[in-house]
Amino acid sequence: MNPAQAAPRLSMSQVLLCGAAIVTLSMGIRHGFGLWLQPITLERGWTRETFAFALAVQNLAWGLAGPVAGGLADRFGAFRVLLVGSVLYAAGLVLMALSTSGLAFTGSAGLLLGMAQSGTTYAVIYGVIARQVAPEKRSWAMGVAAAAGSFGQFLMVPVESWLISAWGWQSALIILGCVALAIMPLAFGLKEPAVPATAAQHRQSVGSALREAFGYRSFQLLMAGYFVCGFQVVFIGVHLPSYLKDEGMNPGVATTALALIGLFNVFGTYGAGVLGQRFAKRHLLSTIYALRSVAIVVFLSVPHSPMAVYVFAATMGVLWLSTVPPTNAVIAQIFGVQYMSMLGGFVFLSHQVGSFLGVWAGGLLYDATGSYDIVWWIAVALGVFAALVNLPVRETPIARPALQPA
Structure with a gap:
């Protein structure tokens, strides 16, 4: 018997329940940050770029x-x-x-929250899932966790909008700070059993794991695709409310659109996890990125109305985080689960570099041109690029010499 398989496991239901609840809170809170752009910039007298830069730093951090x-x-x-x-x-x-001040806002909304999200979202949760859930159910389980994060987006956006309206934007943030502390008791459900000494003897070193991953072509391609994912979703998530207001629409349209993204993302991420068990994940990823570009082109081409916005939001919602389960499942499939959280973190770093550029470019180019049009079309071109680079990804386990006992 493989020593790693002999290690005790948490129950799958416990892992999914606690992991899903944590992702619901952490992703749900951050999904509504775009609702604070206008009230904060208007009261503080800041430009949109000031707000956008802070959230760009958040994503990069x-x-x-x-x-x-x-x-x-x-x-x-x-x-x-x-x-x-x-x-x-x-x-x-x-x-x-x-x-x-803009500097203090960048430090709090940017640096501090970015560090917080790194320790409460997918990379950490998916590491536990990869180690504690059997391989034949891993993609499905990751889809469940991602769907929970999507439900958090659907749930929290109207809640955050109500908090801002009822209590003001400052009190709303303080209330959410108290809500974030609920992650602590949920973390006890993900406290993993100690690895037996026999299993610990057969471990790859960190340096070896990093050299192996970064020298592997498929890992590089996954990082390139995830860069595009970050650019697209964070640009849309942060700037869509302001874009729709510039188009003369009621703020309620933006709130509904963000909620629809979260709602339909539940189905998209869960479906991606299920499909990842049955079909080649590289084909699934390529299709998702291609469909995103098609959805944006159609949205920019039709007359804007609340119904057009809702259809676009629902479509993007299905495609929103549906890249997450197959991407992480491929990493575990290729490299194993020992350094799943770390390798997932590096792929996600590429995602966040894209997020940084997407949210910052949105504010920068808007201030320079008075329009978001250029950034929309950049997002379209990047989607086509990501669809192509995911096709050559190899999903088979990497061949490596037998690890010697430490």
Whole structure:
């Protein structure tokens, strides 16, 4: 028997319940940040670029801290990383409410929240799922966790919009800071059993794992595709409310659109997890990216109305985070689960570099041209690129010499 298989496991239902609840909170809170763009910039007298830059830093910090958080979770357990991430999340939201300068806002909404998200979202949770769920159910389980994050987006956007209306944008952020602390008790459900000594003897070193992954062509292609994913979804998530207001639409349309993205993302991510068990994941990823570009082109080509926005939001929702389960499942399939969180964190770093450019370019080019048109078409071109680069990905386990006992 493989020693790694002899390690005790948490029950799959416990892992999915606690992991899904954590992702629901962490992803749900951040999905509504676009609702704060106009109230904060108007009250503080900032440009949209100031707000956009802070969220761009948030996404970049999330990406840069992701491999570190993932490596710590692989080495010391996700439980400890989640506890720290929860505290950082709460602190970042409170300080975001209290920031009175662009620099302070970038430090709180950007740096601190980005670090918090690295320790409370997919890379850490998927590492636990990969280690605790049997391989034949892994893609499905990742789809369930991603669907939970999508439900969080659907659930939290109207809640956040109501909090802003009822309590003001500052109090709303402080309330959400208290909500983020709920991640701490949920983390106890993901406290993994200790690895038996016999299993610990047969471990690949961190350096060897990194050299192997970054020298492997398919890993590089997955990173390139995830860069595009980040650019598209964060640009749309942050700037869509302001884009629709510029088009003369009621703010309620934007709130409904973001909620629809979250709702339909539940079906998209779960469906991607199921389909990833049956079909080649590279083909699934290529199709998702291609359909995103088609959806954006159609949206830009038709007359804008609330119904057109809702159809676009529902379509993008199906495709929103549906890249997450197959991408992470491929990583586990190729490299195994020992460093799943760390390698997933590096792929996600590429996603967040794309997020940084997407959200910042949206604000920068809007201030320069008075329009989001250029960024929309960049997103279309990148979608075509991602559809092509995912096709050559090899999903078979990497061939490596037998590991010697430490």
